[in-house]
Amino acid sequence: MKSREWLEKAAELESDITPIAGGDGIATPRKTDRQNGEFSRSHAEAKRPKVKPVRHAR
Amino acid sequence: MYQWDITELQTQTGAWKQAFIYEGLTPRGLKQFQFEWHPALIKLGEADAHWDWRAYWETYGQSSGHTFFQLECEDSLQGLIWLESGSFRSRLDRKDPLVYVHRLCVAPWNRGAALIRRFRPVGMVLLRQAALWSWDHGYWGIIGLHSLPKAVQWYRDVLKMSAFGKDPLHENLDYFEFTQAQAEQFLKGQFEQP
Numbered sequence: 404m405k406s407r408e409w410l411e412k413a414a415e416l417e418s419d420i421t422p423i424a425g426g427d428g429i430a431t432p433r434k435t436d437r438q439n440g441e442f443s444r445s446h447a448e449a450k451r452p453k454v455k456p457v458r459h460a461r
Numbered sequence: 462m463y464q465w466d467i468t469e470l471q472t473q474t475g476a477w478k479q480a481f482i483y484e485g486l487t488p489r490g491l492k493q494f495q496f497e498w499h500p501a502l503i504k505l506g507e508a509d510a511h512w513d514w515r516a517y518w519e520t521y522g523q524s525s526g527h528t529f530f531q532l533e534c535e536d537s538l539q540g541l542i543w544l545e546s547g548s549f550r551s552r553l554d555r556k557d558p559l560v561y562v563h564r565l566c567v568a569p570w571n572r573g574a575a576l577i578r579r580f581r582p583v584g585m586v587l588l589r590q591a592a593l594w595s596w597d598h599g600y601w602g603i604i605g606l607h608s609l610p611k612a613v614q615w616y617r618d619v620l621k622m623s624a625f626g627k628d629p630l631h632e633n634l635d636y637f638e639f640t641q642a643q644a645e646q647f648l649k650g651q652f653e654q655p
Binding site: 406407408409410411412413414416417418421422423424425 | 589
């Protein structure tokens with residue numbers, strides 16, 4: 404299927420309901436995840452270099 | 462940050478605008494989330510208003526298996542998705558490995574709750590990105606996700622993803638999967654198929 408056709412059908416489907424997904428945090432909607440104390444992994448780990456193949460690089 | 466793909470989004474008038482999918486989150490995108498999206502999502506009372514994309518990116522952006530994409534149109538951030546591969550398996554009997562959608566989020570002005578919806582189909586394009594990523598990395602398009610309550614009907618009745626009911630390990634959010642066959646139909650645009 405051509406991309407435009409796919410997009411047209413998808414646009415029709417995405418009418419009123421917004422697709423949102425995510426696994427947690429509903430119980431504390433007034434705080435950000437950061438405030439909730441998540442994401443405490445080390446700075447070093449977070450800054451580890453990332454190497455991955457790239458498709459469609461332009 | 463890499464440009465991954467070029468697509469199109471439809472405006473309120475029906476015109477189509479070129480849009481860009483980038484791998485990785487940019488400082489400009491994160492700033493727009495923080496100062497435009499976040500206050501608007503709170504105002505709309507959306508359940509994902511507390512999500513902290515900067516924290517997700519800073520914590521997992523460089524981690525193996527984690528991939529972020531941002532969708533831009535007219536130099537503005539329209540949607541975000543965070544995927545993880547290599548750590549999750551299907552809940553079906555075959556227990557195939559899959560790509561898990563940690564977060565999928567669209568701009569407040571692209572939601573049903575917005576007075577004037579600027580672009581569509583943002584969520585579908587991001588979900589297609591997840592399925593393509595899964596396909597390209599050997600997971601056959603299989604993806605899994607937990608839906609926020611307002612979107613359950615969409616994943617279940619519109620996309621007809623396989624539904625596994627409420628997950629007590631994830632705040633009783635409904636869990637869904639695309640099987641390989643469902644992902645193929647989705648990518649082909651056969652949305653009406655059971």
